[in-house]
Amino acid sequence: MRWNSEYNRDQLQSFRIIERTCRRMPDSDRENLSRAIQPYLHFRTRLAEFQALTFVPHCRATCYDTALSACCGFESIFTFFADQVITMIESSPADMESVFRVLSRPNETRNCVYLGENGCLWKVPPVSCAMFLCDGIRKEILEPRPEAAQTWNQFREEEKEYTHPVRPVLFDSVESLFIRLGADSPHMYFHKSPGLLRLKEKWTLKT
Numbered sequence: 001m002r003w004n005s006e007y008n009r010d011q012l013q014s015f016r017i018i019e020r021t022c023r024r025m026p027d028s029d030r031e032n033l034s035r036a037i038q039p040y041l042h043f044r045t046r047l048a049e050f051q052a053l054t055f056v057p058h059c060r061a062t063c064y065d066t067a068l069s070a071c072c073g074f075e076s077i078f079t080f081f082a083d084q085v086i087t088m089i090e091s092s093p094a095d096m097e098s099v100f101r102v103l104s105r106p107n108e109t110r111n112c113v114y115l116g117e118n119g120c121l122w123k124v125p126p127v128s129c130a131m132f133l134c135d136g137i138r139k140e141i142l143e144p145r146p147e148a149a150q151t152w153n154q155f156r157e158e159e160k161e162y163t164h165p166v167r168p169v170l171f172d173s174v175e176s177l178f179i180r181l182g183a184d185s186p187h188m189y190f191h192k193s194p195g196l197l198r199l200k201e202k203w204t205l206k207t
């Protein structure tokens with residue numbers, strides 16, 4: 001039996017905090033939050049379309065059909081607090097019940113706890129997963145196709161607009177909103193990680 005209960009507990013705790021905070025969130029904050037995440041959701045849709053066209057046929061042939069896949073093979077995948085907020089906003093109650101169910105029991109697989117029979121249980125998977133690139137894709141797809149590599153690099157730069165706090169970014173502001181409403185979570189890295197706090201400090205010193 002494989003336990004990652006501390007990870008599961010922390011993830012579940014964050015989701016429950018988000019759920020409770022959303023319930024008592026003022027309408028104006030809810031509307032602002034919904035509006036603020038739209039550009040990011042659009043980015044994720046375009047990214048998913050690019051990956052489906054460019055990466056997925058290769059992934060299917062080399063990893064999925066041969067059962068070699070290492071994607072989603074990590075037990076404790078890194079997530080930001082804003083990742084959790086965004087997926088929760090986009091999920092139905094039934095979607096979230098599936099997430100709560102797997103987090104409430106031991107992970108007996110060798111894979112990510114969120115990997116279900118039909119893929120990821122998250123409606124909007126964590127950004128670290130969305131931007132993951134294996135060596136196979138790098139060598140077989142991006143190196144021989146400069147135009148695909150260029151598009152991928154554009155997506156990488158675009159992702160930073162939401163997560164790299166050398167300027168005001170969505171993932172930081174989502175945490176700030178929930179902190180203002182009294183929430184706390186170990187996944188609030190934009191307010192707790194020394195590395196991210198240093199980046200934010202550089203930006204605030206400049207302004």
Ligand code: SF4
Nearest residue numbers: 072112114115120129
């Ligand atoms: S995409 Fe989903 S199932 Fe795969 S590693 Fe990320 S969170 Fe886990």
